[in-house]
Amino acid sequence: MNPVQQAVVWLNDPLNWTNPGGVLDRIGEHLSMSAAAVLLGCLVAWPIGLWLGHSGRGGGAVVLISNLTLSIPTLALLTILPLTFLGFGRPAVVVALAVFAVPPLLANAYTGVRQADPEARDAARGMGLSGWQVLRRVELPLAVPYLAAGFRTAAVQVVATAALASFVNGGGLGQIIRAGFGLDIAAGGGQIIAGGVLVAGLALAAEGVLALVERVATPRPLRRTRRAANRRAADATAGN
């Protein structure tokens, strides 16, 4: 039986889905830690990115942070963070994943505010709006397409990276692949491929769903800028 057939058999065994530590459990773990990481990333990156974009400073810092996190291996953060005050367990994994969500969120929030039409900004100022009001009522709504694009990029990347949490027994769908490799390739080939299909499927599904969310979140008149935002987001991050 070749590995693909083995994988089909593995996926068709209901116990592999419903057992404790089975596929359903793993999907739950995968999604809950991804969601926590993206939420944490948003809470940190969006305020900073919006503020930096509003004040027009720190563009260099945004690029530097993106480049720096690009060169840090996920494995390193996953192994280092549990040894700090965070301790072993879910919080360390979530923080490690959130670190990789920050660059796209930050870069898109920053460019989103920077690209706001300067004339709209001037007009708001002329109407007597304070700096805070300009950010909240003019720049923020105009930055929404960028924020949505950054959210999508970050979330998809976190869902993809969360598979690596299995290296430190952090749970998630990667655990299935790791267990398969633990068996040895002849016996575990089917499980390895089945795990790969699940991980890849989840990432692609997240991409599809979030593309829809992005489209809904973007007001119709601003949809033209969506492609540019996507491209920027793609430039800001590479590697998972």
Next chain:
Amino acid sequence: MSFHLSYRAEPGNPWFSWQYVRDNSDTILAALREHASLTGRAVLLAALVALPLAVVAYWYRRLTGPILALTGVLYTIPSLALFAFIAPYLGIGAVTVLTVVVLYALLVIVRNAVAGLNQVPPEVRDAAEGMGYGRWARLFRIDLPLALPGILTGVRLATVSTVALVTVGVVIGRGGLGQLIFAGFQNNFYKAQIMTGTLLCVLLALVLDLILAGVGRLLTPWLRSRPR
């Protein structure tokens, strides 16, 4: 005669230890060598495949969309899943790691090279055509040199992310410096070993990036002498 293990000499579990580096320099250097050679081979192979693909996407506009869409979908697939698809066929070894990282590097380079080629100004293309350049001559003497900054950006991004990606190879025991990090984690959470592996990874990425930036400056002298 006392014969104690070196890491016992330093009490506790420090984040960095020169003694660890000295005592294990052979292992560390071997891991670094494997990591660097995997990265180098991967980027070279990726560039060799990516550039013709980018040129095809540039010449045949109808293929640009499908090529970029395909690279986008491939890029969404997590690295661990790619390992899972490839390992049962290519086995446990450097070839599998190389294949996975080449695929990712390929995508990054293709996307940036296509963007670079599409940024060649149409006037320049028209002028070249008017001067009687054929398709190939225009490619090598006009299009590619003008797209060089974009291509180099792609190669640099690909290099830096490849250095990080190679560490995922620990899943099949061939992760270069990742092996060092992972072994440190399993070996009673030996912080000095984890940190040494991490620092070397980041340094390797930084050094390779600087080298490529230097090569880029040498290859594009016209960008330097631009009056400010």
